[in-house]
Every structure is written in structure tokens, then in C-alpha cells.
Amino acid sequence: MSAPELTGSVAAVTGAGTGIGREISLRLAAEGADVVLTGRSTDAMEELAGRVRAGGRRALVVPLDLRDPDSITAAAKAADAEFGRVDVLVNNSGVGGPSAPLVEMPLDEWEDTFRVNVTGTMLACKAFLPGMIARGSGSVVVIGSVTGKRPLVNRTPYAASKTALIGLVRTLAWELGPSGVRVNLVSPGGVEGPRIDWVLEQQARARGITVEEARADFAGGSPLQRLVRPRDVAEAVAFLASPRAAAITGEDLNVSNGLVMY
Template identity: 80%
Template sequence: MLLDGAVAVVTGAGTGIGREISLRLAADGADVVLTGRSTEAMEEVAELVRSAGRRALPVAMDLRDPASIEAAARAAEAEFGRVDVLVNNSGVGGPSKPMWEIDLEEWEDTFRVNVTGTFLACKAFLPGMVARKSGSVVVVGSVTGKRPLVNRTPYAASKTALIGMVRTLAWEVGAYGIRVNLVSPGGVEGERINWVLEQQAAARNITVEQARADFAEGSPLKRLVDAGDVADTVAYLASSRAAAITGDDINVSAGLAMY
């Protein structure tokens, strides 16, 4: 088992990619601290983790609230004694409209969660890893941080910011035996990509089916990505099999992005 006995924290663990990551880490042997705003969704995931024979700790945490992040870090340390893996998965899609129509509050909230929230989570959980001189941090970004997605400037800019954060942080913690990497998914099947395609269809005056086909056409495999594909890559980066990988950005996009 790739992560036998490890303790992993996953943000946004109740639904979507976060749910799949949590279950994949548990299947690979990790105990999982499930964090997010929806405790009901996390309780369901916790039961699935336990049914896989691993321990689970659901903790309410809001990336907009530094105090709740610090409290989650204390709860994880109290329950498990350490954290070996931090998966910064949680994020928001932000508005979908031309930049000049975006409110300042919408712009700042996108960065507040996607960038500042990632910073605050790292700030809360990294000191224990630094003290133990081991650990792995995986950040879930997006190929939109590297290629345009019309009417999504706050989201694109926030995901680009994560690339710089990961590369620099990898240098800051490398001497302590900690690795930091980014996973950039393409369009992942689920509610969020459905919403994006609806917005794109409305903006272009085409059907949602056509918007989906156009999106998939940019991939050599002509398909979107399953959340499980992302989870498998995160689990690999979290494990010792990726011992020589840090500061990297791995696309899980069915070829939508190749750089």
C-alpha cells in the first residue's frame, strides 16, 4: 500500500474530486482528516473511509476563516499526532462573465479561497512537517491556469498563482525533506464542469451539448477527465514512489494541456 499508516488532510473532502481523493488515499492505506464546510457530506465520506479499514476525522473548516483552519490543524494533531500529507483541493469557480463586468467582491473571493486559502492551509499544517523533516503537499490547480478560458479571468489568474506558489514553496521546504507538487486537471466530469459548459454555451449562443463537444475536441483522447484519474495522481505524488518529484506541475487533462 503506497501510503500505509500515513495521515493525510484533504480540503474540500466531501464532494467531487476531494471525495475521490479521500477514498483513494484511504484505499492506499492512509488515515484521512476530511475538511470542508459541509459536515453532512464529509460524514458520508468518513464512513466509506472507515469501511476501507482506515481512520477518518471529519472537521468543519472554511478556507475564508483562518481561525477554523488553525483549529482543524490542532484537531488533526490531537487525533493522530502528526500530518504526513496535505492535499489542497478545495476551491471555487468564481464568476463567469467578461472581466469588466466582474465585481471586486467576486474577484477577491475567488482569490480568497483558491490562493489565500491554500496559503493559510499550508501555513497551518507545514510547521509539523518541518519539525519532523518529512511530508508531502499536493495542490489541485487547473489547466485553466495555463491556457485561456473565456469569461473566467479570476479563476484563471488564481490557478496561475498556485503554480508560482508551489514552485517557490518547494524550494523553501526542500531542505526539510518535504515535497510540494501541483496537479492540473482538465475538465473533470461533475457539477462544476456542467456549470462551466452551461455558461460557455450561453455566452456563445450554442447548445450545452455543442459546448461539451467543443471542449472535448481540444483533447487528443476526445474526452473529459474522471475525478478518479485526478485522485490516482494525487495519491502517487503523496507517496514515496514520487520521492524525487517536487516543484512539479502534472497535467491530468486527457492531453488538453501538454506544458
């Protein structure tokens, strides 16, 4: 049997404590990577670190707030001090932003959505990329959303921020290509968990229907007629981080049960 494909590598995951970030961290560790777990929910990350270590991999828990540039820089330095390198950066952390018509949108909530989802992603790349560039290899995976490509009523800041990530990834792929560093985006559809539950509650209220009707309508819009599982997203990230994706950069991979096909 061949060795796991990420054996000997180090992966850093933002927003690692819960949801998709948790599944991604576990999947990368299963592929042989040591993992830098970053985010604000340190208790959840400590429990996760225990699971990673029980599987034979090393784990480092580092507090990180994408609204705080100093904490991002500190996280990158801590990862380098512990492991000497980071080969994979998964920009998973983000916020859902407010749910309201644009004309009623509070400016501070609009700006906070961009501050975390777009500027925070940029700052994480800026902090973790120099080592990859110096070594001439690495993989960056950004978690976007199909909402960056299709409407979601009353969610303009979230949709616009996720669309912005497409441009960030495509341009950064060109900038880093000569250095041997790949950059890709994963765009999930509605992922099972508390966040999609909140979204569906807001959609139901806006449309005057029940949450169950909103869920059925949302899931029924895809050929597979279900929500995305967190592990589906984790599998896509593990693939893009691995040598199997050596010729893939600047791509936007939909993991949406076919909800979006472009």
C-alpha cells in the same frame, strides 16, 4: 503482496466531501492512510468517513472554511490532537468564481475567488506544514487547473488564481526542500461533475451555442476526446503523495487527456 504505500501515514484533504476531494480521500485511504476530512459539507463528509472506516482506516471529520483563518488553524490542531501528525496535505478546495467579462467583473467576486483559491491554500499550508518541517518529511499536493495555463473566456479570476498557484508551489518547493517536504501541483482538465456542467452552460451562453455543442467542443480539444474522471485526478494525487514520487517536487502534473501539454 506489498503493503499499501501510505500505510501508517495521515492525510488531510480540504474540500473532501464531494467531487474530486471525495475521490482523493477514498484513494488515499485505499493506499493505507488515515484521513482528515475537512470542508464545509459536513453531512457529506460524515458519509465519506463511514466508507473510510469500513475499509479499515481511521477518519476524522473537521469543519473548515478557507475564508476563515481560525477554522483552518482549528482543523490543523484537531488533526494533530487525533493523529499526532499529518504527513500529506491535499489542498483541493476551491471555488469556480464568477463568469463575466473582466470589465463587468464585480470586485467582491474577484477578491473572493482569490481569497479561497490562493490565500486559503496559503493558510492551509501555513497551518499544516510546521509538523512536517519538524519531522523532516511530508508531501503537499495542490489542485490547480489547466485554466491556469490556457484561456477560458469570461473566467479571468479563476484563471488568474490558478496561475498564481503555480508560482506558490514552485517557490514553496524551494523553501521546503531542505526540510525534506515535497510540494507539487496537479492541473486537471475539465472534470466530470456539476462544476464543469456549470462552466459549459456559461460557455454555451457566451458563445451562443448549445450546452451539448460546448461539451463536444471542450472534450474534442484533447487527444483522448473526453472529460477527465475524478478518479484520474485521485490517482495522480496518490502517486505524488507516495514514496514513488520521492524525487518529484515543484512539478505541475497535467491530468487533462492531453488538453494541455506544457
